[in-house]
Amino acid sequence: MSSTSSTPSTTLSSARNNWVGLVRTMRPRQxxxxxxxxxxxxxxxxxxxxxxxxxxxxxxxxxxxxxxxxxxxxxxxxxxxxxxxxxxxxxxxxxxxxxxxxxxxxxxxxxxxxxxxxxxxxxxxxxxxxxxxxxxxxxxxxxxxxxxxxxxxxxxxxxxxxxxxxxxxxxQNFSPWLYVCVTLLALFLGFGKRRQELVLLEGEASNHRAILSEYNLPLLDQLIAVVVTATFVAYTFYSFDATTALAHSKMLLTVPFVFYMLARYLYLVHVKGLGGAPDELLVEDRPLLINSILWALAVIILIYLWK
Missing domain, CATH: 1.10.357.140 (UbiA prenyltransferase)
Structure with missing residues (x-):
């Protein structure tokens, strides 16, 4: 009797675990x-x-x-x-x-x-x-x-x-420089992710992901430095592009926010040793999150309100 009566409860628990697991695997935070x-x-x-x-x-x-x-x-x-x-x-x-x-x-x-x-x-x-x-x-x-x-x-x-x-x-007014900025920022995210995996797994990295054996920290640090520099320069060029940036050269006022975001990430990695992927640190690190919100507000104000 006891095993029979527990079957519905066990089935319900299994179904709940599956649905909770499915939602987690969907990664809504991402x-x-x-x-x-x-x-x-x-x-x-x-x-x-x-x-x-x-x-x-x-x-x-x-x-x-x-x-x-x-x-x-x-x-x-x-x-x-x-x-x-x-x-x-x-x-x-x-x-x-x-x-x-x-x-x-x-x-x-x-x-x-x-x-x-x-x-x-x-x-x-x-x-x-x-x-x-x-x-x-x-x-x-x-x-x-x-x-x-x-x-x-x-x-x-x-x-x-x-x-x-x-x-x-x-x-009609979307600058080609924004394509460049997005691509470079995405490379930044990707190389940051690889660096995180190398630091976290240390000698076992290649056992988890074979491609990690092709990377090392000096290479990734150099790649990240190149991409960070290129991202900052590309965004600066966009903000100065008066023919497509609706806020014209006033968009230069948003450049410090972008510089702080890039510099803050490098600080967290190399000084604090967090080694986190940029997309995760954006949510977890309060200064990064506040800076991103302020950047978004500044962009909206400059494009839509400051005529």
């Missing part, structure tokens, strides 16, 4: 990366046009769903390697909390809904989401094993998000 979709809307001066704001928001939602599908797929493919990682071994798939068959089914459903939503909003946005999906599948299967290219592919994902926002808004 959806912050897809906010870059709004870049075209903001920097083209169309933030307060309701129709375009709604369309951009729907494309943002599509990228969130599709990126979650990709995260599930990656975790499913990397289950064995993740079990050797001090932090990733607690992920739902690696720890056994999430049923792999449920995870694969959810990944397929999320991808289907995301692509359909994007095509409904704008055909070219749907095409870009398909490219994003194909790129990530290629990354999971092959490109993540090719040194330097692995990070460049991740950076391309950010650029595709921006382009999706561009085709929805049909931009």
């Amino acid at each position: 959806w912050i990366k897809s906010l870059i979709v709004y870049a075209a809307l903001v920097f083209d001066g169309k933030l307060f046009i309701p129709e375009l704001f709604l369309k951009t928001t729907l494309v943002f939602a599509a990228f969130c769903l599709l990126s979650s599908s990709v995260y599930i797929l990656n975790d499913w493919m990397d289950m064995e390697q993740d079990r050797q990682h001090p932090r990733k071994r607690f992920r739902p798939l690696a720890s056994g909390q999430l049923n792999p068959r449920l995870a694969v089914g959810a990944a397929g459903l999320l991808a289907l809904v995301a692509v359909a939503l994007a095509f409904w909003v704008e055909i070219w946005a749907g095409v870009l989401l398909l490219l994003y999906l194909a790129q990530n599948i290629a990354y999971s299967v092959w490109l993540k094993h090719v040194v330097i290219i692995d990070v460049m592919v991740l950076a391309a994902g950010f650029l595709l998000r921006v382009l999706a926002g561009v085709v929805v808004v049909q931009v």
